[in-house]
Every structure is written in C-alpha cells, then in structure tokens.
Amino acid sequence: MIESQRHSYHLVDPSPWPISGSLGALATTVGGVMYMHPFQGGARLLSLGLIFILYTMFVWWRDVLRESTLEGHHTKVVQLGPRYGSILFIVSEVMFFFAFFWASSHSSLAPAVEIGGIWPPKGIEVLDPWEIPFLNTPILPSSGAAVTWAHHAILAGKEKRAVYALVATVLLALVFTGFQGMEYYQAPFTISDSIYGSTFFLATGFHGFHVIIGTLFLIICGIRQYLGHLTKEHHVGFEAAAWYWHFVDVVWLFLFVSIYWWGGI
Amino acid sequence: MWRRIVSTHLKSISAVRSCAAPSCRHAVVESTHFSLSTRASSIPAHSSIFSRQIGSSADTAVKKRVEDVMPIATGHEKEELEAELEGRKLDDIDFPEGPFGTKEAPAVVKSYYDMRIVGCPGGEGEDEHDVVWFWLEKGKHFECPVCTQYFKLEVVGPGGPPDGHGDDHH
Numbered sequence: 281m282i283e284s285q286r287h288s289y290h291l292v293d294p295s296p297w298p299i300s301g302s303l304g305a306l307a308t309t310v311g312g313v314m315y316m317h318p319f320q321g322g323a324r325l326l327s328l329g330l331i332f333i334l335y336t337m338f339v340w341w342r343d344v345l346r347e348s349t350l351e352g353h354h355t356k357v358v359q360l361g362p363r364y365g366s367i368l369f370i371v372s373e374v375m376f377f378f379a380f381f382w383a384s385s386h387s388s389l390a391p392a393v394e395i396g397g398i399w400p401p402k403g404i405e406v407l408d409p410w411e412i413p414f415l416n417t418p419i420l421p422s423s424g425a426a427v428t429w430a431h432h433a434i435l436a437g438k439e440k441r442a443v444y445a446l447v448a449t450v451l452l453a454l455v456f457t458g459f460q461g462m463e464y465y466q467a468p469f470t471i472s473d474s475i476y477g478s479t480f481f482l483a484t485g486f487h488g489f490h491v492i493i494g495t496l497f498l499i500i501c502g503i504r505q506y507l508g509h510l511t512k513e514h515h516v517g518f519e520a521a522a523w524y525w526h527f528v529d530v531v532w533l534f535l536f537v538s539i540y541w542w543g544g545i
Numbered sequence: 546m547w548r549r550i551v552s553t554h555l556k557s558i559s560a561v562r563s564c565a566a567p568s569c570r571h572a573v574v575e576s577t578h579f580s581l582s583t584r585a586s587s588i589p590a591h592s593s594i595f596s597r598q599i600g601s602s603a604d605t606a607v608k609k610r611v612e613d614v615m616p617i618a619t620g621h622e623k624e625e626l627e628a629e630l631e632g633r634k635l636d637d638i639d640f641p642e643g644p645f646g647t648k649e650a651p652a653v654v655k656s657y658y659d660m661r662i663v664g665c666p667g668g669e670g671e672d673e674h675d676v677v678w679f680w681l682e683k684g685k686h687f688e689c690p691v692c693t694q695y696f697k698l699e700v701v702g703p704g705g706p707p708d709g710h711g712d713d714h715h
Binding site: 288351509511 | 614615616617618619620621622623625635636657
C-alpha cells in the first residue's frame, strides 16, 4: 500500500466536469431537436451545447493529465482503468461502424426496384475507386506505420525521434483528410441522392470524423511527448491514441473494399 | 474481491482482505518493514530521498534508482516504483503467509492501525472451511471458532483506530 494512503488506487477529488458534460449533452440534444423542428433558438442552443461538451472534454482530460503525470496518482493498477477503458471504447466504435456496413450491405446486396434493381443505383455516377481512394489507401496505413515508429522511439527513450514520428503521423493524416475533403467537394452525388448517397456519406463521413478525432488525439500526444510527459515505462495515453489510430486505419480498409471498390462495380 | 494464499507449509493461515489487489506471492522481509514503519511516521517526500541513499550505500551491487527508470515519476507512482526497485511490494502486509496459528505460536497479522478485519479459511486441503471474518484487535488474541487457529495482531504503523476518529491531524 502507498505510505500516505494505504492503497494503490486513485480516489478522485470532487470535480464539476461530469455535471458540466451532462449539461452540455442536454443542451446539444434539446438544441438539436429544436433546430430540426420549427423552434426558435435551436441552432444557438445546439452550438452552445457542442461548445460546452468540447470545453468539458478539454478540462476533464487536462485534469487527468495533471493527476497522472504531474501528481503521480496513476500507479500500475490505476493504469489498467484507462487501458481497458480505451479498448472497450474502441470495441464499441467497431459496433458503431458495423451498423453502417450492415446498412450498406442491406441495400446493395439486394437492390430495390425503386433504384433500378441494380447497384450502384441507376443514375448514380460513382467515384472511381482507383483514383483518390486508391491514393488514400496507402496514406493512412503509412500513418499507422509512423505511429508505430513513434511508439518504438518512446520505448527506446529516443524522445526527439518520437516527436518527429508523431509529426509525420499527423502530416499523413492531414493529407488523407485533405484528399477526402476534396473528393467530397467534387463528388457528382450528394447524401440525398438515393440510398447510395446516404450509406456512402454516412459511412465515409463518420470515418472522416473519427480520423479528425484521432488526428487531434495524436497532436496532443505529440505535444505531450515534446513536453516530456511520456516515459518508456508509462505512456497509456499514447497507446490509446495509437490503438484508436489503427482502428481508424482498419475501418478505412473495409470502407475501401466494400463501399468504394465493391460498391462501385 | 479478495485473494487467499496457501503456503507450502503443512497447515497454513491466510488473512483475507475485501479489496482487489494485484499478485500475492511474496515473502515478508523484516528489515524493509522497519524502514516502512519509520518512514510512515515522517514526511514521505523528504525522507524517501534519505532512506534511499542510505539503502544504496549499504548495497554492494549497483542499485537502480527511481531517477534512472523514470525521472519524472512523482507521488504514489514514485513510491510504487521505489518499492519495486527495492524488491518489496507496498501491499505486503495484506497477504501474510505462515504455518497454522497455535496458542504457543500464533499466526501474526500485521496492521497499520490498532485493529483490522481478518478472515480465517482454515488449514490446508481438507481442513479448509468457509471463511470466518472477525476484527483482530491489538493486545487481544483471537481463536477461530471452527478450526481454533490462533491469531495475533502486530502493529507496524502509527496505530490508533482505523476510522481515524480521535485523530487530530485530519
């Protein structure tokens, strides 16, 4: 047991962030519904709620960094919490994407008569999978390789190299996002163009959202590495970011094969 | 969750704690416990540096210090790392092992305070019984009503009541 507290666990100090996050979620949901129905002030409440949620995330995780790196509360057994938590969160995200892949398969494997009985539906001009999507396909896994490089650098104690590797990871991620954004802008179909548009943009759109979140996570890891927070023994936050990044990478590969490639044949 | 340890001796005792904890196999080393109890009575942050230097000067082998392993370690993480480098576990006193306690040679359970909850699971193999829980108090021996194993408390900390009532510091 730890001298000053007789156990290895972390009993967290009272914090306002759970309630502030809840209030932000309330504002977001109510504002969202108001926005989508004819109520005044919906947009304002929705934006306020989203900003509040983002703020809560920022201050909550800042407190976690303070308690762990700066105050040393994260003993080995405490680290298991965020570790398993990250893994389980990623599993829940897998379930989330599973739903979108199911939706896409449901509509594409037995195309309805209303869309011409064919897939892609009649009139839809699909994106050529062998252009931008094929270019993006090596970019994201290379980014994954870079994050593995960063991990090895951290484990070897090569702090500067780890920063460079994380910079490379983020740059590749931004290139990916840039290309996807360009494609979205120039796509000949929109989200409202039949079930094809819906499934395409929902699946790739949520993937893009996750890429942006992952990129942000990696940027923060890069900053922390630069500031010297991450040690070779203890870098749970970085590992969580790397796992999340590999997950995003795998989802892209599934997207490319099932939606871009198979879905366009 | 609690863990039980069965020693390799003929008949064994186990003290069980209603708190989840990592692995349980270790031997209790007397000297480190003395350092543990003296350190507990002083301010941890400062005394740890001194006791570590004293420890390393007494060692003949090259000893790793916390700074070598994780320079930015602080707080409880640092204490845990220090203990690991010194070869002891911080929750040592939660998992006592030893032969079956008798009146002449009671089973000794260490405690930071003047009393603690202990569980007796009986002897080895066939002699095991459902865990009997009891408060073991300083100065009072306890005999298990099922298997008559004899227990004694040894205070290795500041003593006093475990709930901290009457403690003027906090």
